Amino acid sequence: MSIPFDPERFRSEGRAVVDWLADYWAHLEERPVAPAVRPGAVRAALPGSAPETPDDLATVLADLDRVIVPALTHWQHPGFFAFFPASTAAPSIFGELLAAGLGVQGMLWSTAPACTELETHVLDWLAELLGLPKRLTSGGPGGGVILDSASSGVLVALVAARERATAGRSNTAGLAEVGAPLTVYASVDAHSCVEKAVGIAGLGRDTLRRIPTDPSGAMRVADLEEALAEDAAAGRRPCLVVATVGTTARGGIDPVPAIAAAASRHGAWVHVDAAWAGTAALCPEWRPALVAGADLVDSWGTNPHKWLMVNFDCHCLWVADRAALINSLSTKPEYLRNAASESGAVIDYSDWQVPLGRRFRALKLWLTLRLFGAAALRQRIRDHVAWAGWFAERVAAEQRLVLLCPPSLSLVCFAAATGDAATAALLARINAAGPILVSQARVADRLAIRLAVGATLTDRRHVEGAWRIVAEALDAPAG
């Protein structure tokens, strides 16, 4: 490999990498979804030190085939039904390739103007497609940004909320000086990233109130109101309520309008975590349930890297008041000063996030929206929901299984009728078969098997195949 850069070599070797990936995708279905690999096996197959002299690309690609690929869980496999999908596709892969190849650094508008402007623009596009209110877009005091993950979205929302609750003093003087504890609220089914953020931001995980959910998996607002009132009466300061639209375990949807009303009585920031389910707001038929109350919240986030075929990382966060975020996170050292920033006419996205630097992530979202078009993206979501519905019907008709809740969009949670031990055994048999991978959660205090439809390659026949594997696992003699 020549240093610095040989365009002709880049052309031929780049083609080889593209071809390698095309072959990977073309034959993905033939592999088991998850590897049979022991801890340490990959490392044992690699040399103990970096080479002094160059290896060639063919050798590295051969090592990918020999060492790496057999030890991967294949998230793009059509039989991947675990966790939530981390779907990607050609447009997004090309977008990431372009971002890496352009190699620009978008920390400030001035360090790569198009990187910033395309991001603002594409987030306005996506907000419109999802039916989010104008107030969350860049036309007014709000706007959108791409962060790496919903975890980071919750963290920056929490920091902004903390500052709003303490008039900026926790950022300057610190929480120890501020004194009265701040409190945070989320349902018992909210994602673990809320707890993590509360820890990182110094509030202490004990200040997170886990509000019970109703049988539909939605936060009980009466309990939220009670918790808020109790904390306020005790001199604590409610600063943030996280509403989840599509909980990880079962896809429960919190009642955002009522939550926002309750939070507003205490001046608390409301953040909506719609990491997975938010993408379905592309379809008008589900939009009301998914974006209800968005006109009342302070921030709203979803992950195109889950269900919109944009490769990780692509969390889209919209805020109603970008100044609240910027004031909490901005730093202005001399070495970053520039006329554009000082004019106030531009966005410097480093002030919207934890890191300073940023990749040109808008490219992959832009390419995905343009190369697929909104209509095809909607149809894909509708297919997934329909196939999950079909699968749920099979579960409901099977006496040895229990459908633990109605399917939420494309997510189905079920269990063995005879209890957790049987469910655990069934889960193990399903995954041991090879062609599919499902994961687990607790739903209604029972161990649940989760089947989440949404991988890019998944077609109806794969969902039908998944049902056959479940049926066979039910019929298998207990091991």
Next chain:
Amino acid sequence: MSIPFDPERFRSEGRAVVDWLADYWAHLEERPVAPAVRPGAVRAALPGSAPETPDDLATVLADLDRVIVPALTHWQHPGFFAFFPASTAAPSIFGELLAAGLGVQGMLWSTAPACTELETHVLDWLAELLGLPKRLTSGGPGGGVILDSASSGVLVALVAARERATAGRSNTAGLAEVGAPLTVYASVDAHSCVEKAVGIAGLGRDTLRRIPTDPSGAMRVADLEEALAEDAAAGRRPCLVVATVGTTARGGIDPVPAIAAAASRHGAWVHVDAAWAGTAALCPEWRPALVAGADLVDSWGTNPHKWLMVNFDCHCLWVADRAALINSLSTKPEYLRNAASESGAVIDYSDWQVPLGRRFRALKLWLTLRLFGAAALRQRIRDHVAWAGWFAERVAAEQRLVLLCPPSLSLVCFAAATGDAATAALLARINAAGPILVSQARVADRLAIRLAVGATLTDRRHVEGAWRIVAEALDAPAG
């Protein structure tokens, strides 16, 4: 664009994207480094809504040429001498392409075993190449991880330091309950990310003590000792000292061994931020100055995405006690439970970072080390340092300029002899010329022009060309 995935189409379109990038690199030198673009110009050239029906790739690539590229600052341009380099090259671009194309999610070992193991392995490789002590590698209680940026590295080090200082109580009960303020120390020249992290983690930016530097740009340890003692005497708890190896403004190097000794008397965590300069530890001749004291510190971070031709994001963080980090950041919800995690035999990297999800970033570091080989990477660093030295000699010999400090590795800081106004005018003239971009900082209380050699395409002739542009800007009539 078909959904889900047509391998043959991916092959042909992927080739088109690779060719587009090869052309971009081949003609990069013909462009000005920085664009002449007004805020809003990019957005004005884009449609107001996402398309309903697909655009084709050729149209999108044409839009890149028409709208995006002319509005970028070209960080890979051979005349890019601003900030620090964000260098990338073919191996890293291929690595990012492979990561996007494989689309695996490495949050847990079990969710993509090779993603985790390759990362651990390559971080051990790099630690060895840099001459870092064994205690920071995975063989013992330490180990390395790839995070997005030095900002995130400082933040997670701070959170771990905070927990160590409060026996885990700030993470659970919160800083308000813990009471006595925690304090953090860094030199006046430390990166702004330290201040940002102290704010995010709830300590309050006022608790960051900015320790003066000596004329060489290194933290004055006597002042650090005094600040530590004063805080301790007042009942505050020193929890973290950040030592910078290669400050942003001028490349100053803090005396890590003495800092570690001072910090240890107060039980404070020592983090080394070697974001830019750390890469030069590849060369044994500079290693002693760069990794001195690494055997005494708690964490040590550097950015291959600056000077090692790995595209952003690739911050490598090594810790001496991974349990301290994990205990501060771990969450274990039911939906992530798995046998491998519970065995304790594997690393779950989501517990080492803010986000839950993670890309397969180890690929780009692995490909860079393998396809270039260590010897070529060392030679590249040596060339950059030599060329910067040559440039600094020209500056020193020019009576109208002042070399504000000896060059630090490949970084040269200089000013107009007649003061800041003249320096600002000179800076503007240099950048207005087009072929090069330099940036600014304050050094020894003077406005400095910074020339940082390190872009992948930069060769000796580009540094010579930079000097010609500076000389012409000096000769130009004041505008």
